[in-house]
Amino acid sequence: MKKVTIEPLTRLEGHGKITVFLNDNGKIDEVFFQVVEFMGYEKLVQNVPIEEVPRIASTICGVCRAVHFMASLKAGDQIFSVEPPPVAKKLRKLLLSAHYIEDHTEILYAMGLPDFICGPTAPPEERNIIGVAKKLGKEFVKEILEKRFSAARIVEILGGKTTHPASAIPGGWSKDISEDEVKELQKLAEDCLKLGKQSVELFKEIVVKNPEYSKLLKEETFNVATNYMGTVDKNNKVAYYEGIQKIISPFGQEIGSFTDKEYLDYFAERTIQWSYAKFPYLKSVGWKGFIDGEGTPFCSVGPLARFNVSDGYSTPLAQKAYEEMVEFFGGKPVHNIFAYHWARAIEILNHAEIVKELVNDPEITNPNTCNPVGKVSGEGVGIIEAPRGTLIHHYKTDENAMVTDANMIVPTTFNNGSIQIAVKKAAKFFFDDGKFDEAKLNLIEMAHRPYDLCLACATHAFPGQIPIQLEVYTKNGKLIKKLRNF
Incomplete structure (x- = not known):
């Protein structure tokens, strides 16, 4: 048996590797994606006042800071038995949408699209944001970066800082918005809307209209048919800050929905010795190893999952783009992993429209941004849709x-x-x-980039020992062999 290792992985947040095992005939035997770093924030926040946790949780990742901040803040509301006033929720949603725009833009243009714009087998020194600038023009990329900064500026205005927001307070928001800030926010919102429109059109131009890449979007080999989960509102449209978490099967049937602590009824988490990241799976299915299709235990999340579980988006331009994507694939659910990039582009537009709605809402300057806290309940669960998918923070307190x-x-x-x-x-x-x-090794990496990995965010439960062993399962969940020597 021969082993080939891809390390370090490129164009992702965090540190990981892919280990490929070949049989004696040189054919692929097994392939494993491994997370080799450990953060451990589940332990770091213990013995900390819950009102301080959002600011600590935001440091899990410099990219994902706003979503950990927001999920832990929602959990804090429950622990203090308080519901934020309407304006506080709008400010939270505004910050979350701005964060989505800057995050999705980075992932789309710097992480995902270089494979398509520069070519999947282009030299590594050309297959990056610099290569994108050479292909699309420096002025175009400069314009994209400037508009992304507009979204980051919105986060800064609302959160007090560009990175690691400081405006968390149980029951609301610690900072109201002035009339002058609203005027700036409205200008920034226009930049975001232009960016959203550009992103959708660019993806269609670069990928959908390219015969080779369009074929890749429909290549069944790249279908990973799992269950899907995302948050929806009362109209079954994609929701991000609050709503109902909906789960569908690989065939599109709804198999469950929940809110808050009810997630424990649906998911169990498995730790495996060869990775510092846990493996959530559906309790109703049970652990069966790494299989997709009928009987898969896994539940995918993120832009494509939200696309699959919903009837689209609550804003008109994004909804139109959603309908075009459904038409291209001939229905739902869509299982092709490269479709994550398309759904991500549509979400930039969706959030830009949401930002514009919120900054033009007259109530946004209401100074009553916080309600008084109540009795300490001792437990809280905060669930939001992060750019990468459903995020759950669950805390217990004294x-x-x-x-x-x-x-x-x-x-x-x-x-x-x-x-x-x-x-x-x-x-x-x-x-x-x-x-x-x-050059060909990058083709394997193309399969992890649609999921927009953040490995710093994913490594908080210690599996018990250093990763040393791989397990291989049959479809019925029976352990058939172990691969060693890492």
Whole structure:
């Protein structure tokens, strides 16, 4: 047996590797995506006042800071038995949408699209944002970056800082918005809207209208058919800050919905010795190893999952783009992993429209941004849709609201099983002749980038020992072999 390792992985947040095992005939035997870093915030926030947790949780990742901030803040509301006033919710939603725009823009233009704009087998020194600038023009990329900064500026105005927001307060928001700030926000919102429109049109031009890439979007090898989960509102439109978490099967049937602590009725988490990231799976299915299709235990999250579980978006331009995507694939659910990039582009537009609505809402300057806290309940669950997918923060506290226990299930963790399946399918598709070279190795990495990995966010539960062992399962969940020597 021969082993080939791709390390470090490129164009993602965090540190990981892909290990490929070849049989004696040089054919792909097994492929595993491994998370090799550890953060441990589930332990770090213990014995901390819950009102301080949002600011601490935001430091899990410099990219994902706003979503950990927001999920833990929502959990804090529950612990203090308080419902924020309407204006506070609008300010929270505004910050979240601005964060989405800057995050999705980075992922789309710097992480995902270089594979398509520069070419999947282009030299590594050309397959990056610099290569994108050479292909699309420096002025175009400069314009994209400037508009992304407009979204970051909105986060700064609302959160007090560009990174690691400081405006969290249980029951509301610690900072109201002035009339002068509203005028600036309205100008920034126009930049975001232009960026959203450009992103959708660029994806269609670069990928959908390209015969080779369009074929890739419909290539069944890259279908990872799992269950899907996302948050929807009362009209079954995609929701981000609050709503009902909806789960559908690989065939599109609704199999469950929940809010808050009810997530425990649906998901269990498995730790495996060869990764520092957990593997959530559906309790109703049970652990069956890394399989997709009928009987899969995994539940994918993120832009494509939200697309699949909903009837589209609450804003008109994004809804039109949604309908075009449904038409291209001939219906839902869509399982092709590269469709995550398309859904991500549509969400930039969706959030830009949301930002424009919120900054033009007359109530946005209401100074009554906080309600008084109530009795300490001792437990709170904050669930939001992060750019990468459903994010859960669950805390227990003592009577003084000091954290005694914490559980964080992040989008990359939810997608962990799906990623294992995706990289193996890519390896078999591109490399089953047993011939490896640096340019072709990127083709395996193309399969993890649609999931927009953040490995810093995904590594908080310690599996018990250093990763040393791989387990291989049959479809009925029976352990059939172990691969060692890492």
